Every structure is written in C-alpha cells, then in structure tokens.
Amino acid sequence: LAKTTQPISMDSYEGQEVNITCSHNNIATNDYITWYQQFPSQGPRFIIQGYKTKVTNEVASLFIPADRKSSTLSLPRVSLSDTAVYYCLVGESSGGYNKLIFGAGTRLAVHP
Amino acid sequence: DSGVTQTPKHLITATGQRVTLRCSPRSGDLSVYWYQQSLDQGLQFLIQYYNGEERAKGNILERFSAQQFPDLHSELNLSSLELGDSALYFCATARGDSQETQYFGPGTRLLVL
Numbered sequence: 001l002a003k004t005t006q007p008i009s010m011d012s013y014e015g016q017e018v019n020i021t022c023s024h025n026n027i028a029t030n031d032y033i034t035w036y037q038q039f040p041s042q043g044p045r046f047i048i049q050g051y052k053t054k055v056t057n058e059v060a061s062l063f064i065p066a067d068r069k070s071s072t073l074s075l076p077r078v079s080l081s082d083t084a085v086y087y088c089l090v091g092e093s094s095g096g097y098n099k100l101i102f103g104a105g106t107r108l109a110v111h112p
Numbered sequence: 113d114s115g116v117t118q119t120p121k122h123l124i125t126a127t128g129q130r131v132t133l134r135c136s137p138r139s140g141d142l143s144v145y146w147y148q149q150s151l152d153q154g155l156q157f158l159i160q161y162y163n164g165e166e167r168a169k170g171n172i173l174e175r176f177s178a179q180q181f182p183d184l185h186s187e188l189n190l191s192s193l194e195l196g197d198s199a200l201y202f203c204a205t206a207r208g209d210s211q212e213t214q215y216f217g218p219g220t221r222l223l224v225l
Contacts, residue, residue, distance in 0.1 A: 034213070034214075036216075038155075041200070041219070042218065042219070043116075043202050043204070043216030043217055043218055044155065044202075044204075044216050045114075045216070046213045046214070046215070049213060087154065087155065102147075102154055102155040102156075102157065104154045105154045105155075
C-alpha cells in the first residue's frame with residue numbers, strides 16, 4: 001500500500017521561508033496533491049492543491065516536479081501563527097475507488 | 113468556520129457502549145469523509161460516502177459503521193467501544209467524489225472510560 005512520507009518535525013524562525021517536502025512514489029496519474037494545516041484540537045484547513053509544476057496562492061506555493069513523486073510546500077516569511085502540523089494528501093486509486101491517505105504530518109515550530 | 117457542523121462536540125462514555133456521531137455538510141456538498149485522530153497521531157481515513165452511497169473505505173473497524181442520509185447528513189456509529197477508541201473524530205465534506213477540496217468540521221472528541 002503506497003503512502004506519503006514527510007519529515008516529522010521542522011523548526012524555523014519568524015520571517016524565514018519554510019519548505020516541507022512530501023514523497024508519494026505511487027501517486028496515480030489522475031491524483032492531485034493537497035496540503036492541509038492543522039492547529040491543536042481543530043479540524044485541518046485547506047492550504048493549497050496542485051497537479052504538476054507550480055501553484056501559488058496568497059498563503060503558500062506548491063512545487064511539483066515532472067515525475068510527481070514528491071511535492072514541496074513553501075511558506076514564505078513564516079510567523080508564530082504558522083506553528084501547526086502540515087499534512088500532505090494524495091488520492092490513491094484502488095479497485096475503482098479513491099482511497100485517501102494523509103501523510104504522517106510535519107510539526108512546524110516557528111520561533112521568535 | 114468551514115460550514116461543516118459536527119455534534120456532539122464532546123462525548124464521554126464507557127467501554128462496551130455504542131455512540132453515534134453526526135455530521136452536517138456544507139450546502140451543496142455531496143461527499144462526506146470520516147477521519148479518526150488519536151492523541152499525537154495523524155489523521156486516519158475511515159470511510160467516504162457520496163450522495164448516499166459508500167465510495168471509499170479506509171481502515172475502519174468492523175465495530176464502526178456509517179451512513180449518509182437523503183438530506184446528505186452523515187452518521188458514524190461506533191459500537192462495543194474500547195479504551196483505544198478514544199480520539200477526535202472529524203468529518204469533512206466536498207462537492208464531488210474525488211480530488212475536490214475537503215472542508216473539515218470542528219470534530220467530536222470521544223473519551224471512552
């Protein structure tokens with residue numbers, strides 16, 4: 001069963017750029033890659049979604065290489081409020097249905 | 113506020129009991145996903161329903177079951193509860209049945225004593 005792999009934790013400082021990479025070797029042709037942010041005791045919140053190359057919105061950028069076996073979430077100029085767990089989500093097709101697999105999550109700590 | 117509601121917010125029960133968690137989707141969303149998150153664990157996908165039909169299944173225990181009703185709200189039934197079932201249970205909803213952005217509810221915190 002394919003799965004995603006992310007670093008367990010990362011540390012950064014306010015104002016720095018943070019890049020979190022997710023590996024998804026068995027991603028299917030029609031699968032998208034989605035990243036979520038989760039604060040303690042809250043439901044995850046959508047950050048960004050992409051299929052290939054680069055996607056940018058007001059909070060983050062997502063870089064996806066041509067082989068799509070990994071993706072990198074880039075958070076520019078992080079602040080203390082960006083301290084959270086970040087999940088990478090890819091859909092995996094199995095038997096005609098999409099099974100959803102969250103990565104283990106990366107716990108990002110932003111320091112003053 | 114994602115627009116997804118879950119009730120109850122908290123639930124305390126005893127081992128061997130049965131509980132029902134409820135999820136009301138955002139207006140227009142046809143898919144409902146259920147997830148379990150144990151203490152310090154990642155999100156584990158349990159099951160998905162789309163427009164009333166089961167669409168995908170994850171690592172859902174046989175003691176757990178779910179359904180989606182004609183008004184599109186969903187219920188997750190947990191029976192013969194064990195201490196290890198204590199967790200946060202989230203539902204998420206989406207417009208379609210795959211790839212669309214999922215919007216998560218605030219969760220139900222279940223404590224089994």
